[in-house]
Amino acid sequence: MTQPPQTQQGQELPVEGTLAGLDLLAITTIGPVLHVRLNRPTKRNAISDRLIAQLHTAFLNLPPDTRAVLLSGEGDHFCAGLDLSELVARDARAAVAHSRGWHAAFDAIQFGSVPVIAVLHGAVIGGGLELASACHLRVAEPSTYFGLPEGQRGIFVGGGGSVRIPRLIGTARMTDMMLTGRIFDAADGERFGIVNYLASTGEGVAKGLALAQKVAANAPMTSFAVMHALPRIVEQSPSEGLFTESLVSALASTTPEAQERLQAFLQGKAAKVVKS
Ligand code: 1HE
Secondary structure, three states, X not given: OOOOOOEOOEOOEEOOHXXXXXXXXXXXXXXXXXXXXXXXXXXXXXXXXXXXXXXXXXXXXXXXXXXXXXXXXXXXXXXXXXXXXXXOOOOHHHHHHHHHHXXXXXXXXXXXXXXXXXXXXXXXXXXXXXXXXXOOEEEEOOXXXXXXXXXXXXXXXXXXXXXXXXXXXXXXXXXXXXXXXXXXXXXXXXXXXXOOEEOOOOOHHHHHHHHHHHHHOOOHHHHHHHHHOHHHHHXXXXXXXXXXXXXXHHHHHOOHHHHHHHHXXXXXXXXXXXXX
């Protein structure tokens, strides 16, 4: 194996064990950040049955000391979506099972143990956009473009896109993408809210890593609540949401780590919140 690159923010080391055996992913650690790269560049990181299974395995088997994940793609594109060469004739039962397999893998990302930051460049198409939408934050380089060519291919989203994408960009924009093949770029994505940060060409991973390191420094209970409670509270009625918020708030604020962090601030030992 070639030596992984050194980054400015820390040494990048190969993983061992289960994760090292996943040949369609290239996985390294940088301190508490796990960097997962889609590693099928000759097929533009198209998601085959093996790749979706490996993504699922990776996110179910994060090393215990992982506090954030960076997800990026090797080659010129983040991900060209479903591997169309495997879209053979399936009966309805098998097709439902296939889609449910994607749902399980992407649920393991969205509702896993740590936040996931996607670094996007080039094509973020179909299932690639569904994958990016399951992550918690998205950084996009200028080459990024978003498309949902399912309409042109005669199919429909099946990897959670109809649930997650409208919540990020709105139903009207997703309808346009699917009916007309409309493409949006990185700047559009930032305007619509699906892109949290724009990065210069070649700087996406460094930007994503800097964000992941900030996330990794949070109290794990806070990250967990943001990932698991916030999207559920948003779907609840205001009354139920407020009550759930009170429960989660009480859980978080009574952890020993929260008490330590609050005391540190009161003793002048913690960073102030200042304009950057
Ligand atoms: C693929 C795939 C793929 C590339 N499945 N093999 N997704 C799409 O409809 C997008 C289809 N792909 C493209 O439009 C283009 O490939 C790209 C714009 C992404 C990149 O273009 P380019 O010129 O850099 O590469 P290429 O020459 O088109 O592709 C290189 C190889 O990757 C080639 O294989 P090769 O053996 O001839 O070298 C391509 O066939 C292969 N390749 N994309 C299979 N997607 C859960 S439901 C989700 C539904 C969807 O995701 S629908 C969207 C499907």
